[in-house]
Amino acid sequence: MSNSSDLALRRPRSLRSRIGRLFGQWGVFFRGFLEHPRMVGSIIPSSRFTIDKMLAPVRWNECKLFVEYGPGVGTFCYPVLERMRGDASLLVIDTNPLYVDYLNKTIADSRFTAVLGSAEQVEDIVRAHGHEQADYVLSGLPFSTLPDGVGPAIAAATHRVLRPGGAFLVYQFSARARDYMAKHFTRIDQGFEFWNVLPCKLFWGWKDAD
16 A cells, blocks of 8 residues: 655656657657658647647547548647547658657557658558558648648648548748648638748648539
8 A cells, every 4th residue: 555655756756757858859849840840830749729629520430540640749639639530540741750759659559650751742652551542631830931832732642641521730930831832622611820930821722513
């Protein structure tokens, strides 16, 4: 039976563990930003307000495959997994092996897979993991700083991989992503989240049913 001194010893150790995990996540995120600043949308992860508003239109009961570009250290991954069906899948794609390795080591959920690759290759990656199409694709990639041609290629590939009725969910600090989306998505809903560092624009590009 534990006495009060045992409990006193365990509590600080637990607190140190939580603090360690927090700073470990931030450390990985910051290191990834320093190594590839043009591929990380912000030095600060998205706020819970942005997460909730961005995911609000998703019909989780109809979602079998959710794809995310540039997941970083999993800011959106955990909320997505909490909302998803038990038989659904979350497939995230990142060009930074640091993030991919971190996510695969820290997210112990059989529905989750992190893949090293480019969002331009989303069709091949989705098929390689046993799926034909995605229901939703989420992106926080900084379209305004991506190399020439990459942004338009990602928008086109995303439209092709989505099922009819699916959507491309994008959060950005600029409207550049919307310009690329508009060439493929005829219906784009827009929003804005002030409570984020920095305040960001939100876009939902819907692929209309045939």
